[in-house]
Amino acid sequence: MAGEETGNVTVSDELLAAKAAPLIDKLVADQIASKIAAQDATLWGPDAEHEASIRLSWTTLYKSSRPLIGEVEALREELRGEGVDRVVLAGMGGSSLAPEVITATEGAPLIVLDTTDPGQVADALAGDLERTVLVVSSKSGGTVETDSHRRIFVKAFTEAGIDAARRIVVVTDPGSPLAELGRNEGYRTVFLADPQVGGRYSALTAFGLVPAGLAGADVARLLDQAAAAAQVLGEDNADNPALRLGAAWAAAHAEGAEKVVLADSGSGITGFPDWAEQLIAESTGKRGTGLLPVAVAGTDAPGFADAGSDATAVAIGPASAGAKIATGGPLGAQFLLWEYATAIAGRLLEINPFDQPDVEAAKAAARALLDNPAALEGGETPSAVDGAVQVFASEGVTTEGSLADVLRSFFARAPEHGYLAVQAYLDRLDDASAALLRPELAKRTGLQTTFGWGPRFLHSTGQYHKGGHQNGIFLQITGDAETDLDVPDRPYTLGKLQHAQALGDGQVLTEHGRPVLRLHLTDRAAGLAQVVRAVQEVAP
Template identity: 35%
Template sequence: MTTQTESTYPAGVNLLAKAIQSQLEKLKEINFVERFNQRDVTLWTENKDDQEEVAHRLGWLDAAENGGQTVKEAEKLLKEVLSEGFTHAVVIGMGGSSLAPEVYSQFITTHGEEQKNYLVLSILDSTSPEQILSLQKRIPIDKTLFIVSSKSGTTVEVKTLFAYFWEQVSQVDAKGAGKHFIAISDPNTQLQKLAVEKGFRKAFEADPNVGGRYSALIAFGLVPAVLAGYDGEKLLKQSLSLSSMPISINDAGVQLGVVLGAAYASGRDKLTLLADAPVESMGSWIEQLVAESSGKEGKGILPVDVEPLLSMEDYSTDRLIVYLRADGHFDERVSELTASNQPVFTCRMPELYDLAAEFYRWEVATSVACILMGVNAFNQPNVQESKDIAKQMLGVLKAGDDLEITEPLWQDETLALYGESAHKHVSAQAYLKDFILQGKSGDYIALNAFIERNEDNEIKLEELRKSLTRATHLPTTLGFGPRFLHSTGQLHKGGENNGLYIVISQDEAQTLDIPGEGISFNNLIFAQALGDTQALESHNRRVMRMHFAINSFNKTQLTDLFRL
């Protein structure tokens, strides 16, 4: 006779069999299935105020069922703009408003399906002047539709990026600027009012009962997906294949959630994502969903995304590997990992429209894992901290005053280091070595880079990640700011204090003013880097900020700086 664990859970996670059985028993004890299907908010929190918020955050369970009208309106919009000669679309958004559209955009390209009616979709979720200008060079402004997307309608990055591109569009189409913009936001937000005031072509109202990171299958995700060429009805149908049925203990999402919970209970809190190229973009979306949902109250599951391939001995024993499998490219590596006593769970996604069901599976899984961990999956109590500090700094700059910045530990003409050290050193290498060697088993190293997210910078930082893991055997993560503040930022401040944070900032070569604000994007991204650093320090995190002079980051061999 086989146990439920043996019969329904894949062999790759046999290492976790006892922990899985324990988590299944826990779900049975709390009458999980019945309570989940009744949407019992006490599954996630006993706090009365928090329960009210959770009650208004479960709309994602009905997203596929309720999405038909949004799809129809998006299809009508696509037909309209194509007939007027539009060729491109840009999502201006952060976090949940940008990550799902990014997945949709990259998925449809990498799966190689023939597209007939679509706009070339790009995502802008950065305040880096270089990244803004780089995108601007790639698009024909007069044939581009800008999707201004913000749940709250007040996101600072979205407001400032809109102001910039409104001015750019107005220079080529002063009277018809509004037709180049649509809005996606909750009802009655400042953004909805702005859309009316400025004469936007269209304003979509998103379901207010869905949190940002769970919004892949409502307007924030569906509208960009349809504009990028997806059959919206087919997306909804694929999601309904899972979401239309009541949750059971053998549900695909529950199964994955139990594995996440079992791994966490076993000390494996580093969710290492291994993804075939066609589905690699899914990792950033999973990263936000899992980190922001679970990373609070001193707990958290840390997603490790787009990690360089390592030698088997460099994979620490605090990991759960999840393989996002499309074409089987990493089948051999998965066999090696399993043979090295690493638990591996495989999610199979061979077809383009499997994406919709996979979104839903991960949403269920994350909510289940949070129940097992004893945290509220639907709040983000620490996200605002970095934003508030940055806002205060911008107020200082707008007033014409200088920011107060602590004295550097070390500096030369290209680099300054900011942080704390018990020793005086004569080189940057010595300070950085001291900092990294604070790491111990169970820790991780986070690279928080407030610079342009481009291929060269990604390659450079991935090389550093590999070098650091090889030297320390610690997992590493990479986040580009301010994008990651809306993703892993919650876990960095609210999760377990087991991170070593390297914040990278720089003096930008080009100055790019924010229309009507009296400051530049240079000021904004620098304030965001400082704000994140100070927020981490306020939680007694171990932080080192590296600030590079103009053009110095590109010329610096980072692996030489971190000789351990």
């Protein structure tokens, strides 16, 4: 079967000869690929068996999701007949990353709200509500960010004289609080996803297909691509691309390369590293081990071709300079390929790839702060102030001198082969220039550097930060918002929620003994410019 249909993966001969080939042989002998396809829950050990037994339906979604095709198309035509063609998705993590990649790849317009930044949510509200349908997507049915978005949009629809219930489509698991709410409130449609698929493996469930299909993406083609790939990915032979990819990751990890640098090399897929980032980090980053995905802008980005001994460069698309691994194939095939490979890597790393034991800690800390308003309002004193930048630091992080001095001292806290995580609790659209910090910092610190928009990354790499290799340092960037948004029937605003999420996560990281430096921008534009200048003063 042609590589473009199956999602083949190629691995450098050097890496295979060193470590991956014996692992592949063992995987083939143990029939791991066919057992995954048959949903054998015993593959990850007795401690993982219960969780795995209710998390393996992703292997057959290319068949079981077929009925959604007609249902989504019918709803799309019905909405368009009413003049509703603007799709806004409220969802986090697995509920937002896959549909964002699908629609971006196909050029289908979808507005994704996976933020608590009031400015970004206000921009979504400022669009034409008369043409808007809101897809509220949450597996648990209780995701605080998504529930806040729903409440804000219900109020906005109602104030505009629009029947809110007719403009809300729900995607959730059967029996969730959101499913019950959707029925009680009479929301337009409630799609129930397969409950035996975890969020990060849910690209080809209702969570991925409903918002993407409503936006105009060809979801039938995605399932066709996955179906073609499934025939190869479930085979027990050394040419199986999933076995090769998972074994390559594990072999590199055994040699000290616990980071995986992801870049598109001309695949025709838009944003795939961001989806793969959650899949890999949340699946493998636990029990003090795992693979840290580092999503970069391209194969020429700092940290890719010069990845170093602690990282493996992976190209999505044709092989490129510096890449030790390259994967090919259309999007539906790639989804399934990487899911198989991640499950295989989990077995080789001896962890459960289907749980996320450390995600709840940051959520609990944020809730505690929301319950204690004094901790959020005037309860903080910066260690230093430099223009529009207030400096807050965990114990042991020096805050003396200029902002550049503070950064130099902070970067020096990283252990050998550690990593730097930049966490921007800002507006992903209006403050997009913050993402330019990643390549600058990677170049100047020599560290593998990740960049995440908060709280989006909390549903992604957040698990690895607490459960994976404990060699990271964490640079948080927060900022005052020009305006704030009340969350109806809740005792907090979006701005306070965003602030609590940043402080809560920082608190948990500090409790894990990790250095945390938070730069708070009292003026976002001026503060970001200051931070950029300070970074540029740090010698490479």
